[in-house]
Structure formats: structure tokens, C-alpha cells
Amino acid sequence: MARCYRQDRWKASVPFVSTSPASNSQRQIRFNAFDMNCVGHQSPGLWRHPQDKSADYNTIGYWTHLAKVLEKGLFDGLFIADVLGTYDVFGGSNETTLAAGTQVPVNDPFLLVSAMAAVTENLGFGVTAGTAYEHPYPFARRLATLDHLTNGRVGWNVVTGYLPSAARNMGQEDQLEHDERYNHADEYLEVIYKLLEGSWGDEAVVRDREKGIFTDPSKVHEIRHEGTYFKVPGIAITEPSPQRTPVIFQAGASSRGTKFAAENAEAVFVIGPTKEILAGTVKKLRDAVEAAGRDRHDIRIYAMQTIVTGSDEATAQAKFEDYKSYADINGALALISGWMGVDLSTYAPDDVIGEDVKSNAIQSTVETFRKASGDEGKPWTIRQLAEWVGVGGFGPVIVGSGEAVARELIDWAEQTDVDGFNLAYAITPGTFEDVVEFVVPELQKLGAYPTEYAPGTLRNKLFGKGDRLPATHRAERFRLANARRA
Template identity: 85%
Template sequence: MTLVPAARQIRFNAFDMNCVGHQSPGLWRHPQDKSADYKTIGYWTHLAKVLEEGLFDGLFIADVLGTYDVFGGSNEVTLRAGTQVPVNDPFMLVSAMAAVTENLGFGLTAGTAYEHPYPFARRLATLDHLTNGRVGWNVVTGYLPSAARNMGQTDQMEHDERYAHADEYLEVVYKLLEGSWEEDAVVKDREAGIFVDPAKVHEIGHEGKYFKVPGIAITEPSPQRTPVIFQAGASKRGTEFAAENAEAVFVTCPTKEMLAASVKKIRDAVEAAGRGRYDVRIYAMQTVVTGPDSATAQAKFEDYKSYADVNGALALISGWMGVDLSSYGPDDVIGENVKSNAIQSSVETFQKASGEDGKPWTIRQLAEWVGVGGFGPITVGSGEEVAKKLIDWVDETDVDGFNLAYAITPGTFEDIVEFVVPELQKRGAYPTKYAEGTLRNKLFGKGDRLPEQHRGAGYRLGAAVSAS
């Protein structure tokens, strides 16, 4: 049995969304799937307790503000298949889940395109207070044209401009959360009748290309001040953004070779930005189908595949790529000349995808693959078999862990906790207890606040006061 050093134990996140089906279009029809209960508190509190039992780092909740209407130029297929619609707000879920757990983190997706950073910074701080420092923010710039139209725009900003806009958005958030209130500004002096010392609260005076925010933050410092920054963009510009800001990065690569190259690219960029090579936790998307033995797991997988909605999968892929795949035949392949204003890394990944014969995947093959668990790899087997395969992925790619999508929910996660986690623990490849403190300290063991070499630390109060 191969033992993994404790310093490099595998990390798990659960990947979900406040909707039906998330990454497995059509599987809401499976008799054991409960994703249609996403509207209930009980669904989320049960899931949170399952994940905490399995010592997951967190629950990563995706989000979109529009429908996938690129495929066929309509959202008809999307609505019929329940492809990430209807979808509710992820932020509303956290307080209930935090109330029934003590250690589980919550990575919340929120875009920089449609909400002003001033009230958004307050929402982040509020949840960081209520969870005692267990919140992360997955920074996205948006990619669905339907979201842009419903927010009064004709389309998304161009890809690279979205990141320039996001750079300034984060600057405002950093200034508010790191550079407005001194640590001891809240004095609560009952005798003097002073709750906050005004001399210790400072205006940020921000005036940039996209935002003007002159005043103070209206929240006192939370346990982490700035929640853990998550990011998922893998394009050239997205990697630059991650190198400066991200503390956890999610990647989606169908093969070990592609994942190893992506991980190296991110770590090189982080190091070039003046940070430590391993100052970022990298999670690869993966779907696990498991059970007490190999035959049971394989039977589950075949059962799940029978419920997959191919058109729903094509609607997802079209939205990710910004390319209408309804104009392709099922045996066509995605050409090299595709231009995208959506998720550019998705286009690159889909173009490179190939089968064991080395031939590029056809549109039909892509849809069948995405039908169960999205575009990440699928690992099928007993708990022991899955554990060995996941250890191999980490050893061969330098990834830190996995962002686990589901085929059915909460069944996929319950199976992982029951069958895979104990096998990883036997091999010393998985934690046996949570670290203390906030989400940031649990991830890195270096305290609750942003490290000095992180971009956000440059906006801390000392620097802001001296500049003013």
C-alpha cells in the first residue's frame, strides 16, 4: 500500500449549484436524485452535514445569472432539460448550513459584472461574520450573453476587458475590507458611550475607470477580513488574474496530461507574480461513481448514463464555449478557428479532447461525456479502486485535490464519504480531522488573514493611511 505524506493529503470540495441537475443534465429524472429539492432548507442542511462528516474542505456553489440560450439561439432546450435553470441565489443558503456545521467551508460564486462592489463587500463580510470565517468567494467575470441582456447590456464585455473590470472590482473590495477599519476600531466603551472610535475608521477614496467609492466600509472587520478568493478561469488572462488574486483555483481537464500542464501553468504564474508556488490550492473537477464493489459501481454508472439528456449537455457546452453547436452535425469535430467571448479555456479544452485512438472527439462524443458529471473525468469503481486512482492523479499532475461533481445528489456525495474517504485515510492520503480556525487557516495553516505577498495585502490599512 502506497502511503502519501501528511503534508500532501488529498483535498475534497463538493461542487453543486442552487438548481436542478447542475453538471448532469437529465439526471434529475433518476428516482434517487434529490436535486429538485434545491428549493428546501433541508436539502442543503443535510448535504452540509454529509460533507462535514467526510471532512470536505467546503461546498463550492456555482451560479449563473442567465440561461444557456446559445444552442439553437433559444433557451427552449435548456428549460426543457432543466439545464441550470431554474436557479436560485447561492448566498441565501449559507447561514442555514453554517448553523448545522462547525468546520465546512462555503465557496460562493458571484460575478463582478452586475453588482457594485460596495454593497457586495458588505455581503461578503456579513457571511464571514456569521460563519466565523468559513466563507470563500469564487470570482467570475460572466460568460452568458443572456445575463448581459437582462442587465441592460447588448452583450458581455470583451473577454480581456472583463478581467480588467474585475481587477478594479477586487481593488475596491480589498480597500473596503482590508483598508478602512483598524483592528481595534470597535471599542465598545460603555462608560464613555463610544462604540466605534471614528479616528480608527478611514475613507478609501477610490476613483478609477469603472468605480468611484469615496467613503468607508460599513462593516467592521470579519474573522478573515477578505474571504478566501477562489477562481476558475484558465485562459491566459484568467491565469494572470488567478496568479495575483486566487488562493484556490478550480480547473477542468479530461486527461492527466492536460491537467498536469494546466497545474504547472498556474503554479508558474503564481510564482512569477511573487508568491509561493504552492500558495494556491488547485482542485480538479472529477465525478466519482462508487459503491461497495466494482460491479455495483459500474452498474450505477450504466444506470446513470441512461438518464443523461444529450441536448441538455449540448446546451451546456454551447454556453460554456459561446458557440452554437446546433449548427454542427453529430459526427463533426470542433475546428481550430473557433472564436469565443465566453469561457476561452473551455474552447481550448474541447478542441483538444480526444479518445483513446487519438482522434478528436465528435460533437456526439462530447455530449455523451458531459451528460454525466460535466466535462471532468469520471472515475468508477469500488472505494479502494477510486482511492488508488485519485492518488495517482495527484502524484502525476501535482494537483492538490478534487472539486467533486455529482451524478445524483446527495447520493454521489454520500457514497464518496462512505466508500472512498475511509480508503484514502487508510493510506494516509486524506485528513482524519479538521484543522482549527477559519477556512483560510484550514487550507494553508498560516493564519486567518491574507498573506503579506498576496495582492490584497497591499491595500491594508497601514499602506492606505500612509498614502493618504
């Protein structure tokens, strides 16, 4: 039996392992890999493990090898997180973060994609970029460029930012207030949609050698955007790429973040410590998508998980115990403090998070930790939270043989209505290699995982409905024909 350690600690009331085999009619489970162009992404201290290669993050070889492993395992994509600052809330400085190697040093995620695309044919790439510090006009060009170079295998994970250190280094005192960040992001995406969907017609590029006309000027239009935050009068300077707008990813789970996702996102990453809590989050998202005029399954929902597996239960358990011995508690507290916007160094180890905590960072993180309960239904202490994040970060950890893990994942999917899992690592690339070797074949035996890639772009692989955003998406109103009518 696979052991789901986060599930155990929250004393969920749902069954632990599904005993029925997967039926042929069930939705197939989807995987993304969760990584970051840094040392120590979600498991603080595990960079010290002799088998971990995350310190090679600044080499092309690390990323091209990982991409080939994931494509072998038929992963939908590699989701690359990012931050533009250090975690300096804990203790009021970044000393703990630097010493622990907690998401710093960190490099640009966009520059990795072309190399990985060159050694793969189907793997998608969800790249994180914030709306707070780069103007949408040049950013639209970067998106289109990658979509061209990957033949339509790019997604954009839209984030609004949460680290005060990033704001200060961009000349601001702090981040915008939480909900205002989403108002700003709404207009940011409007500009992106206008540039990528509403500026160039599909037949604008004619490449007429005889007439000497590369682009028909009559089919390229200024967007004439004037809003609260941006003024962009001109045209996009890129021709339409395979997807035009890359697949939109999003991870905000606050009330305002959910509204933003419902109107914009095609894939959403969520975190739930128990099946019960996760099912509530998923339902809330799907209800919001439906309320926004879209089908409730117009988004793919991936839940964060970490898998520790091996040839049998004993091997997997031994790996997990080994990994725990490398966890960095202070590094974990630095991460949690940054996510919450709360300096946990001001708490004693046996204190709990109070109801009076206000956050301008990731509000859903605070709410999740408030819901967390220990072995006797009591709120977790600061010490327990740090131990929790030590291996796998802010999500459940499943430990077991490939078959046991496969059945546990099926149970999570059946009980929560997620489409798949965003897999963090304990060590890299070892965790992903183990999933591909031990878990994927077992899921396939149960009819619960693809045996080949769907054709086309990332959007078509995810939904099977073509390369472009559907007519029910918010971007539709900014498409060329609609924009001209307006």
C-alpha cells in the first residue's frame, strides 16, 4: 500500500486506496513536471543529497536530459516556476535563503525552452512570468517567438508576484495590494490578447516573391489600447504563431485568483493537503469557469504531488527516510514565510498560525495552513509545518511501489475531479526518472494513462479541439474580426 504522508497527517475521512481497477471509460491521468531554474525548488536541503543534480541547473545538459526523460514518460509538459526576488521575509533578511539554497540562485526560465524543444517533439513547456514588472508589448513578442520556435508547445503561467524583495528591486516599496495585482493582470492579458489575437490576420503574411510583398499591410491592424495601466497604440511586431496565444496557465486559488482563472486559464495548478480539501478547491474552480460562460471542463486542473517510489514498498520507504534526513528546516521556514508573507521567525516552534494573520502574498497559502490539523485534529505547529515542507514542499507526498502509487493517484483523481498532477521532486532528475520507470507503466496497465501523445500543439494535446483558443474564451472579444467591429 502506498503511504500518502500529508493525507495521513490531516486525518482525511475519505478512503485511502482505491481497490477497484481503472475502467476504460475513465479520464486518463495527466502529468506535468514541476521544476525551477534554480537550486532547491520545493525540497529545501535536498540539493545536498549525493544523487541530486539540481546544482547543475545552470547547464544545458541538465535541462535537455530532463526533457527527454519527461517525453519518454509522456508528460504533458515541464512547468517551470520562477521568482524575481529572494525569500527574505523570514528573519527580515535573505541570509537563511542564501545559505539553504532555497530558490536562489535562480536564472531566467524562458532561455531554457529552445534547447529542450530541440531535443523533443511533443513535450510542452509552461513558463512562469509575472505581469508586474515587464511591459506587455515586448513580452507578447517573447511569447510569440517561443511559440514559433517550439511549433506551438508553449504555455504561459501567469503570476502577479508576491515577494516584496522583487518589488523593491524594481523601484517599488512593495507589491500592489493583492486584488489590485489581479486588476492589473486583467488589463495586461487584454493587451496580450489584442496583440496576439487582434492585430495580424491569418493571411497577412503572403510571402509574394513576384510582387515583392512579404506582409499585406491591409491585414495588419493597430490595437489602439488605452487603459488604466497601459497605453499601446500600435501593431504586434510578430506574425501569428501556431497557437497565437500560448496556453494560459494559472495557480492563484484566492477568491480573486479564482475569478481570474475562470476567465483566462486553460490549465490551473492547485494544492490540497487532503482529498476532501482538494475536491472543494476543484469544484470551486469548475463552478467559477462555468459562471464565466465556459464549459466546466474547459480547464485542465493539476494537483501538486511528490512521489517517492521504487521497485517495491521497502525500497520506496527507505528512499523517503533517506530524503528526510537531508531536509533543511530553516530553509523550509524561509519558503513558508515568503509564501505567506508572514515572518515565522517571530513564532516559537510550538506556536500555530492565528486567525488574525493578514497576507499580501499568497492568500490561499495562509488559508491552507489554517485548515491544517495534526494527529489530534489540532492546528499544526510551526515546527510541524517546517517538517512538512522539508520533502516535497507545499503538497502531499505519496510513498510506495509503482503499482501502489498508481492506484493511489487514481483514487485522488476519482475523488477530487482533478485531471492530473503537477509533480514536484525530492531529488532531480531521480524523482522523475523513478516515476517514468515505476509509476507510468502501472498506470498504463490500469488504462489510466496515455500510451502515446496526441498530435499538434500543446493546446490540441490538452483538449483535442485545435490549436487556437476556443470561442468561449475571454480572448474571443479581442480577435481581429470582433475587434474591428468594436
